[in-house]
Amino acid sequence: MKADPRGVLTGVYYIDGDVAAGYGALAAGCKFVAGYPITPSTEAFEAICHRGPQVGAVFIQMEDELGSISAIIGATWSGVKTMTITSGPGYSLMQECIGFGAMLETPFVLLNIQRGGPSTGVPTKTGQADMMQSRWGSHGDYELIAIAPESPQEMFDYTIKAFNLAEKYRCPIMIMSDECVGHMTEKVVIPEADKIEVEPRRLYTGPAEDYLPFKPEPDLVPKMAKAGDGLKLYITGQTHDERGYPVKDAEYKSKYGRRLVDKIRLNKDKIIELKEEGTDNADVIVVSYGISSRVAIKGVELAREKGIKVGTLRLVTVWPFPDEKMSELAKKAKAFVVPEINYGQVVYDVARCAHGRANVVLVPHGGAGVHNPNDIADAIEMAAKEDKKIEGLIEFKTRLEKSVFEGGFKLKE
């Protein structure tokens, strides 16, 4: 289906990533946004508050993030596409209802502009330390999809993709952006509506008495419904059968709980999006996502100037994790270098898939800034020179860490 032209603000813009994501949501047909102001995500919410009413989308600023995510889940069940926007502490507050959304198989999009943490952390500066939270943050077993855009243009494009994935797999989608991409201002091209593909809600159309809100189709995803159609929905956060009725025995828990993970795991070939470059003959492969993949471009360039064979694998979708791809690359390359703005999160999944066949080097960053590309280049060089297989994670000592912990504290190098 093509996008409704009403929500598509066709044109060439010079805007930041937050605003681009807001415009992406409107283009995707988002009709309800509930949010609570939090730096550095506020601009996305403001963009929707400004543009939404002009294009038929409703917004409400709720009293807190718990209310925001609850409201969008309610609104989704009343039949519209929805989104909420947050960062850091707000993301933590939303965790319970992310699991609730996954349990109810509710399609919605959550835009998380990551900032430095934990707690209040560094609200105005970047981080990538919510990645594991986006995978395991809520209690219980479930699988979600997380996307990490790296530019304002991608914030627009992948917000639309997030809405499409939400409808396809009836689950919450996390856009795991960060302050740097959110506040980066670049050219964004918004195409005409007929160039934008949107996934319509897959609504049940049969007789009311036959509807089972959690009966899977062959792709394991059930048809969606909405309140007010006489279906007498019974939607609960309790483990439920196909009718939606609560069940509590181990057999039922397995029978009906398993699909929440299987519908993502078994469809992951269709979900995963990667950008791979020069990995065929590479000694070292840089695995990165979000803003770090953009910084890594320079690091890779510097390493190549030294004659090192480097490839890159960018995780556009971070979850579900591309296990097979990573295992396959581990057979070919000597090492993976993983720069991320945390003290090791996604790198553990890289190591799990490398399975001792390739060394895994973490280039950490504590947040409130991005990597120095020279560190990434040096880490690549170090990894390329290492001929031994080293068990466990290798942590690269960055210039920043050295200056802080070894060379005495200096603000600037």
Add this chain to the structure above:
Amino acid sequence: MMETPKTDEKQEIHPMENLLRMDRMPHIWCPTCGIGLAVTAFTAALEKANIDPNTVSIVSGIGCTGRVAGYVKLDSFHTTHGRPIAFATGIKVASPKTKVVVFSGDGDLMAIGGNHFIHAARRNIDMLVVCVNNFIYAMTGGQVAPTTPLAAYATTSPYGCVEPPFNIPYLAESSGAVYVARWTTLHIRRLTNSLTEALQKTGFSVVEAISPCGMYYSRINRLGDGLDMMRFYHDNVEIRHGEDTKNLDIGFQTKIICGKFVDRERPSYNERYNQWLSEVKTAGRHSKGQKGSKK
């Protein structure tokens, strides 16, 4: 599933069967609990108010009363603890034609969900909130609640409750509710009438239904069972319509004032929003937001 015995005799059916999920019976509520009575009053009110059940979404939180949504044959949402009003806000704002009812308990609505309660009242979101108040967290086995009367016992106030409780009608009125009433589940007809009126009202309406908890609240406080509590209501409820909500505090085994206290008009959220939106569309209202510049 049990097979229905074949018989030529006419089966007696429950008068509310078309509004209840009979395949979910028996329900989980304890003997002499009042929640079932509140549900009966609500289903009767729905019929009396002549509301098409297909247009009604019922939203509950967690707890004993949180199970109500699951027994009523409407579009039923059993949400997370404390969030039914926020969830219902999403439904009402995104889909204004839906009739929204929040049916939940005092712990769910007044403690963990208290913030949503006051803000939905402030916004005057068009919904009926039925708050079943049994003075205790019953689902988890009788812990102290923000409605537990001072000095009453609970498992987490074993020396008697040290905190004063919320006066729900006062909180509702001062936050902006347009309709506020309180009854006990003994006053089933009056409760039904209030629910009927509230269902026909546009705006944030609150009906507090005081209910016996024969299992936890009355046991630990040595008050007998639910029936004894109903007798207590019979002897100690004073009906005072229009009473100033300031005067509606409930003490431990003191007089309970019931009645309809607030019935007023304020534009609902949706009414204001539509008015505002029409002004946006006719360019009578301009945005102060200037996000993004075209190249």
